[in-house]
Amino acid sequence: MCVHLTVNSSLLNSVQSFQGAVYGIHSLGRFLPIVEWGGIFLPLLFHALFGVWIAKNAKLNTSQYKYTSNRRYSWQRWTGVIALVYLFVHVLHLHGWFHFAPYLAVIEPMNFAQFKPYNAASTMMSAMNDFGGFVWPAFYLVGMLCCVYHLANGIWTAGITWGLWLTPAAQRRASIVSAAFGIGLAFVGTAAWYAATSAGPEDIARAKMIEDRMYQVGLDAGYVPVSEEKRTQPDEISEQFEAEEAAEEQAIHEQLENAGAEVLADQE
Numbered sequence: 094m095c096v097h098l099t100v101n102s103s104l105l106n107s108v109q110s111f112q113g114a115v116y117g118i119h120s121l122g123r124f125l126p127i128v129e130w131g132g133i134f135l136p137l138l139f140h141a142l143f144g145v146w147i148a149k150n151a152k153l154n155t156s157q158y159k160y161t162s163n164r165r166y167s168w169q170r171w172t173g174v175i176a177l178v179y180l181f182v183h184v185l186h187l188h189g190w191f192h193f194a195p196y197l198a199v200i201e202p203m204n205f206a207q208f209k210p211y212n213a214a215s216t217m218m219s220a221m222n223d224f225g226g227f228v229w230p231a232f233y234l235v236g237m238l239c240c241v242y243h244l245a246n247g248i249w250t251a252g253i254t255w256g257l258w259l260t261p262a263a264q265r266r267a268s269i270v271s272a273a274f275g276i277g278l279a280f281v282g283t284a285a286w287y288a289a290t291s292a293g294p295e296d297i298a299r300a301k302m303i304e305d306r307m308y309q310v311g312l313d314a315g316y317v318p319v320s321e322e323k324r325t326q327p328d329e330i331s332e333q334f335e336a337e338e339a340a341e342e343q344a345i346h347e348q349l350e351n352a353g354a355e356v357l358a359d360q361e
């Protein structure tokens with residue numbers, strides 16, 4: 094979450110900063126799905142299933158006891174449930190969960206799997222404008238803040254479970270540190286949220302122009318692999334690049350053939 098929200102907040106600096114960071118992530122190439130599933134989705138699903146079981150067995154007692162700790166215990170469970178729903182919908186909305194063509198052909202027209210990594214800022218910003226432009230921003234703000242609370246308070250409760258802060262004084266100190274961490278991350282998350290949700294049609298069009306320029310330069314320099322599926326459609330740049338590449342290959346092939354023919358003629 095720290096990395097994700099920091100990368101997203103780089104959009105506040107510029108479209109270039111955000112696109113550059115996304116290229117960095119996607120430079121993992123065929124290892125990316127392994128990192129996504131092994132390092133993010135499967136651990137998250139494990140935590141979610143285990144968390145639902147914990148929340149089901151929770152004994153909420155805020156109606157009898159109004160102490161902060163009792164409230165924190167309840168909020169930890171409520172924010173966990175909200176985070177679960179948020180993450181399921183959020184990943185479906187932008188990433189899509191899976192990336193095989195027949196499945197994408199069904200969910201993309203339903204306004205899911207909207208994020209295109211090589212048009213990172215423009216597709217993220219325009220995805221937030223669906224349904225009148227207020228449903229997704231509200232959903233993202235509540236979901237992001239619940240995730241931040243769940244993580245910050247979860248660090249404090251994990252420290253107790255692992256025996257890291259057991260005395261009341263140590264727990265008070267840990268509370269201050271986890272609250273400071275939570276406030277800091279909420280600040281970064283709100284910056285990321287604002288960057289993604291505050292853009293109008295003109296900003297989106299300008300972002301797309303910058304992304305297309307970066308893609309063209311990246312292709313020419315050879316550090317961005319050509320990929321139509323990671324780009325907004327129709328993708329004229331990829332088509333044009335592939336046509337130019339094919340023409341160049343054809344020319345080299347012909348040159349080699351001619352050179353070969355000349356060598357044979359010399360030998361004769």
Ligand code: HEM
Binds near residue numbers: 097101133217233237
């Ligand atoms: C400010 C709010 C947020 C914005 C604008 C945002 C934006 C994005 C974008 C654009 C993607 C697509 C990345 C891709 O497909 O490569 C994504 C994926 C994802 N986001 Fe967020 N996000 C936000 C908050 C969060 C929070 C709070 C979490 C909590 C853990 C989270 C977890 C994820 C996960 C697990 C993925 C899929 C990871 C992947 O693609 O490998 N996001 N997000």
